[in-house]
Amino acid sequence: MTYILTNKIQDDTEVEFEELKRVEVEGKKKMKIVKSKSTKEENIKHAQLQFRDFLHNVSRVKTQYTAIRNLKAHLPRNEILIHMDFAENFTCSNADKVQSAH
Template structure:
């Protein structure tokens, strides 16, 4: 809004309007960036199930919009048989091959598909069963990681780590030709859990900045080896390190 106000004054010099009044007159359907919700790095299985449920809701079926709520409640196949039309249109996130600049590459996009009712019901029921298993595995994993934290033996470390994001590095004062010479770095946060002398669970956070962009298992091991000297300051002696990546 701060940038738009002087542009408006420049385009409409005959109108005298303060920035405060300009902001108040913003239409309610025009949202500022701080109020626009944009979720990234979502789970593919959760989003695909949400898209399937969206397709059912368009057919006036009473199903929850939340995929995990649906995993608990489910839906009867007879209801799908009775209420779905002969052809069902739905969307899914899929990896497809495209040709860009005469080169083949794979991209992930939302693809709209259409199936006959019987075919869609079979596809939906299979996806729902697979999704329930996915939700149960996630629940069990977090349940086990919680138990490990609570029952961590003395001189043992539990390190929870994952790659965060890749960033491009730029110079504060940069010449024009250097624009194409940007280097990249990745952030790899880690949290180490341990027991203190009183037996209470403590934790300490670390962030590794690296120009290794492969995000491979060997990179994770190298980062862990780099963190071990820092982790040795947390407890008197390290007997065992268990690490867990998302």
């Protein structure tokens, strides 16, 4: 990717792209795909940061998966493993609310 940005795009070219950003919609912050523009150099830095963060996330997921698999494989008799995943945008709702919605 860096090769394309550094060698195929001229230095003075403004790069247009779409990205997922948190924007205000009707008074609330929501994730939306928005069109953005930046210089070639800014775009390269942004792409490198995103890729670095992605690789860190992949590494973390692999480590967690290995740990959980190991715990399950060596779980003592009469014990359980509870895996709780706390996502950034996770929301809880009252169980009665969910039932009444059906």
